[in-house]
Amino acid sequence: MTASSLRPAVFFDRDGTLIEDHGHLRSSSDVVFYEDLFPALQRLRSHFRFFIVTNQPGIGLGILRQEEVEEVNRYISENLRRAGIEITAVYCCPHRRDQGCQCIKPNPYFLLKAAQDFGLDLSRSFVVGDHPSDMTLAINTGARGVYLLTGHGKEHLEELLPDTFIAKNLTEAAEWILKNSIHSKGLETVRRAAEIIRKGGLVAFPTETVYGLGADAFNPLAIARIFEVKRRPYFDPLIVHVASYGGLKKLVTAIPSDAKKLVDRFWPGPLTVVLMKREEVPDLVTAGLSTVAIRMPDHPMALGLIEESECPIAAPSANPFGYLSPTTAEHVRDQLGDQIDDILDGGPCEVGLESTIISFSGRKPSLLRPGGVPLEEIEAIIGSVEVSPDEEGRPSAPGMLPRHYAPRTPIILARGEKNFNSNKSKRIGLLAFQEPKPSTKFHHIEILSKKGDFREAAANLFAAIRRLDSLNLDLILAETVPEVGLGRAINDRLRRASRLIYSPLQPKGDSTC
Numbered sequence: 096m097t098a099s100s101l102r103p104a105v106f107f108d109r110d111g112t113l114i115e116d117h118g119h120l121r122s123s124s125d126v127v128f129y130e131d132l133f134p135a136l137q138r139l140r141s142h143f144r145f146f147i148v149t150n151q152p153g154i155g156l157g158i159l160r161q162e163e164v165e166e167v168n169r170y171i172s173e174n175l176r177r178a179g180i181e182i183t184a185v186y187c188c189p190h191r192r193d194q195g196c197q198c199i200k201p202n203p204y205f206l207l208k209a210a211q212d213f214g215l216d217l218s219r220s221f222v223v224g225d226h227p228s229d230m231t232l233a234i235n236t237g238a239r240g241v242y243l244l245t246g247h248g249k250e251h252l253e254e255l256l257p258d259t260f261i262a263k264n265l266t267e268a269a270e271w272i273l274k275n276s277i278h279s280k281g282l283e284t285v286r287r288a289a290e291i292i293r294k295g296g297l298v299a300f301p302t303e304t305v306y307g308l309g310a311d312a313f314n315p316l317a318i319a320r321i322f323e324v325k326r327r328p329y330f331d332p333l334i335v336h337v338a339s340y341g342g343l344k345k346l347v348t349a350i351p352s353d354a355k356k357l358v359d360r361f362w363p364g365p366l367t368v369v370l371m372k373r374e375e376v377p378d379l380v381t382a383g384l385s386t387v388a389i390r391m392p393d394h395p396m397a398l399g400l401i402e403e404s405e406c407p408i409a410a411p412s413a414n415p416f417g418y419l420s421p422t423t424a425e426h427v428r429d430q431l432g433d434q435i436d437d438i439l440d441g442g443p444c445e446v447g448l449e450s451t452i453i454s455f456s457g458r459k460p461s462l463l464r465p466g467g468v469p470l471e472e473i474e475a476i477i478g479s480v481e482v483s484p485d486e487e488g489r490p491s492a493p494g495m496l497p498r499h500y501a502p503r504t505p506i507i508l509a510r511g512e513k514n515f516n517s518n519k520s521k522r523i524g525l526l527a528f529q530e531p532k533p534s535t536k537f538h539h540i541e542i543l544s545k546k547g548d549f550r551e552a553a554a555n556l557f558a559a560i561r562r563l564d565s566l567n568l569d570l571i572l573a574e575t576v577p578e579v580g581l582g583r584a585i586n587d588r589l590r591r592a593s594r595l596i597y598s599p600l601q602p603k604g605d606s607t608c
């Protein structure tokens with residue numbers, strides 16, 4: 096991971112910081128959230144990953160059971176997630192503060208572990224708490240501390256270093272963090288883009304899957320421009336992007352319990368749910384259907400843009416209709432740059448494949464498009480999901496035409512390149528899943544993942560096809576991958592991008608070039 100791809104985080108103490116400090120908490124029924132907790136963290140979430148670091152000496156003293164603490168932690172994370180606030184991990188120190196443990200003092204073990212496990216930049220991170228030891232934790236890791244006067248904060252004021260920032264409450268803490276974070280420049284860019292959305296403009300923005308081309312979902316004129324710019328047929332509905340569970344509720348008439356389970360588990364993330372829409376959602380967005388497709392993207396800039404725009408954002412992938420989805424700002428600039436009002440650059444997309452779409456409009460949940468969340472993970476939560484196939488046996492949303500994601504160069508698919516007979520006079524490129532054996536058959540080779548990792552392969556897929564497509568080749572031979580997990584979505588995109596399936600059983604030369 097490069098230094099610039101490391102993300103900043105905020106580490107929150109629990110009692111006296113996120114919830115009222117009532118001593119040793121045994122049960123979630125005793126949890127009282129601070130009133131401003133949700134809005135304060137919603138302001139921050141687009142810029143930081145969140146962690147809880149809680150000191151529960153009651154465990155070490157035998158007053159509290161580990162399971163009781165975990166139940167309370169789960170309850171807090173669950174409530175935050177419902178408000179669209181993801182806690183990446185919770186760390187719990189069971190020792191007394193004066194015992195000198197490895198968890199918090201003198202080694203800030205949890206923070207270093209979090210930094211390593213989740214790719215964090217501690218020098219751009221913050222620790223928020225109501226005890227001086229939280230501030231020490233910050234100093235020992237190069238992060239910055241924010242001291243709260245909630246909880247027991249007032250009792251230890253004289254122990255603080257003179258330049259510690261002291262906040263009355265979480266709202267003040269969040270404001271200070273935003274102002275003092277290196278990200279404030281990014282925030283300005285997002286705010287300017289949000290202004291464009293509010294005025295009816297089009298902004299391309301990064302998500303964890305692919306770049307989207309966004310407009311205010313409630314502004315039919317702006318939505319019409321999306322269709323024009325993409326040359327997208329009006330029968331193909333758009334996905335509406337929200338930044339919280341509350342945002343979802345405002346768009347639909349009901350949320351079936353299975354849909355809720357999936358949303359709780361996978362949002363923010365590469366999952367789209369199709370639910371019965373409220374009347375207010377414009378017909379143009381849904382192509383006249385009684386349903387609307389909705390997702391909460393897992394990208395700080397996307398969430399920031401939705402929040403700052405103060406409206407849900409309808410966004411298809413930011414590519415001309417039928418072509419590959421863009422996974423960098425550069426891809427968007429190349430193809431739509433002069434036709435749209437702004438492009439937010441958030442670097443390359445982590446997932447690289449569009450979201451998985453599950454519809455709840457029928458009797459049973461059904462898969463309309465395989466994508467970033469593997470079907471197996473969905474079925475593990477809600478049981479079997481129907482796959483509604485198109486005429487060629489592929490799952491299909493209205494816009495999933497058989498030939499989609501199509502590069503200009505013809506692509507043929509093969510299980511492996513070994514049996515492929517090439518015509519030496521043609522320029523042929525290979526899209527390999529893993530490192531192939533050395534061969535002179537190919538003019539250029541793109542490897543999706545040397546170690547055969549689906550995630551890495553998915554993240555590289557569209558950019559690799561684009562590179563091959565820019566080389567003026569006569570043909571691209573693409574290897575399919577095992578049809579499990581993310582492999583299903585990778586193969587789906589490959590099939591739609593291709594015209595021909597290469598079968599070594601066909602007479603020699605039949606589908607070679």
Ligand code: TXA
Pocket residue numbers: 302304305306307308331332333334365367369381384386387388390392410411412413448449450451452454463464492493494495
């Ligand atoms: O990862 C993604 O989902 C990306 C990012 C930008 O969020 N978006 C994306 O949008 O892939 P788009 O427009 O390229 O694909 C949306 C798909 C289309 O196949 C469309 O037909 C389907 O979602 N869809 C939208 N609304 C639907 C509805 N009400 N019922 C069934 N399918 C729907």
Ligand code: MG
Pocket residue numbers: 411412420
């Ligand atoms: Mg698309």
